[in-house]
Amino acid sequence: xxxxxxxxxxxxxxxxxxxxxxxxxxxxxxxxxxxxxxxxxxxxxxxxxxxxxxxxxxxxxxxxxxxxxxxxxxxxxxxxxxxxxxxxxxxxxxxxxxxxxxxxxxxxxxxxxxxxxxxxxxxxxxxxxxxxxxxxxxxxxxxxxxxxxxxxxxxxxxxxxxxxxxxxxxxxxxxxxxxxxxxxxxxxxxxxxxxxxxxxxxxxxxxxxxxxxxxxxxxxxxxxxxxxxxxxxxxxxxxxxxxxxxxxxxxxxxxxxxxxxxxxxxxxxxx
Numbered sequence: 194x195x196x197x198x199x200x201x202x203x204x205x206x207x208x209x210x211x212x213x214x215x216x217x218x219x220x221x222x223x224x225x226x227x228x229x230x231x232x233x234x235x236x237x238x239x240x241x242x243x244x245x246x247x248x249x250x251x252x253x254x255x256x257x258x259x260x261x262x263x264x265x266x267x268x269x270x271x272x273x274x275x276x277x278x279x280x281x282x283x284x285x286x287x288x289x290x291x292x293x294x295x296x297x298x299x300x301x302x303x304x305x306x307x308x309x310x311x312x313x314x315x316x317x318x319x320x321x322x323x324x325x326x327x328x329x330x331x332x333x334x335x336x337x338x339x340x341x342x343x344x345x346x347x348x349x350x351x352x353x354x355x356x357x358x359x360x361x362x363x364x365x366x367x368x369x370x371x372x373x374x375x376x377x378x379x380x381x382x383x384x385x386x387x388x389x390x391x392x393x394x395x396x397x398x399x400x401x402x403x404x405x406x407x408x409x410x411x412x413x414x415x416x417x418x419x420x421x422x423x424x425x426x427x428x429x430x431x432x433x434x435x436x437x438x439x440x441x442x443x444x445x446x447x448x449x450x451x452x453x454x455x456x457x458x459x460x461x462x463x464x
Contacts, residue, residue: 239284240277242307247275249296263295264288281307286314287451290334294341294448300331316356323362327355327453340376341448351376351403353447359412360422360457366412367420367460369440373406374447380406380439402444405431409438421459427451432458 250260257275261268266288273279274288284307293300306313315330329337333355340351355372373381409420417438424431424442427449431442 236281236309238305238309239279239281239307241305243275243277245305246292253296260295264291266291286329286331286334289331290338293338297342299342299344300335300338306331318356318358320359320361324454324456325358325360327358329453337447337450352381358455360455362457362460368410368412369407369455370410371408374403376403403447405442405445407440409440419461420457423456423458425452425454
């Protein structure tokens, strides 16, 4: 399929990526129109956010391809966002966070988001038999953006708290709590202030990457879950098991965060 006008007789004339992207975005816009009238897909907030991103990109002297590469996004999709062709529900919170990092901005420094005020997406937990997926909201991603930008004081550890979730299989459930991604070499203590003070300033010295920690409790028995769990975080895969239910997934690249899935590989009584 070809987008845009038919080529001239001189078919050797190359077209830039931006020209092809604009043509594709225009074609998608045409397809979004119903016969006899135009369907306006983007709410004012989404269109204003696209204009904001385009303006911030231009101020830094970046073209659409360069920003897309920094944010790990498809350049065609980014062009569509900038032109206001996407509805808010088509712009995940993770994309907003990636764009903030790529532009060197805290989420709190963005004057607007593509969402209606007080209706920003929150964390979502999708649980199926043996597997759970987390989709993170803006509040959870705020410290993630700060950590990647390196704006926290040196003595303050970087911690991204993730929502609690369940793993279920064969009618049984295991509850994961105190789930967090951090550059510390050990999990954040629950309430021991002395232990917390000892951890401050130890921002993963000598570590290669971050770790993700979780405590697993079998829901019915209210005891530590003796489970083996596989984490999929972006392109990374790690397996962790502990008889006391203290899981640790090591050597993680925090920039590669999406998708985020947990799969139950083994549990007592389950093959």
